[in-house]
Amino acid sequence: MTCPICKKPTSESDHPFCSPRCKDIDLSKWLIGGYVIANNYENESSEVEDAGEDHDN
Secondary structure: OEOOOOOOEOOOOOOOOOOHHHHHHHHHHHHOOOOOOOOHHHHHHHHHHHHHOOOOO
C-alpha cells in the first residue's frame, strides 16, 4: 500500500501514511476544509422546507 499523500510505501507505525509528516499534512487538509464529505440530507431537507412554506402573503 502507498501513502495517500506522497505515494511512498506506508509504515506500520503510521499506517496508512508513510510518516508522521504525511499524517499531519492530511490532518491539516481536514482542518482547513480541503476535504469535503457530500451530505445529501441537507439538500433534501431544504426541499421539504420549501414545499411546506405558505406563499399566500
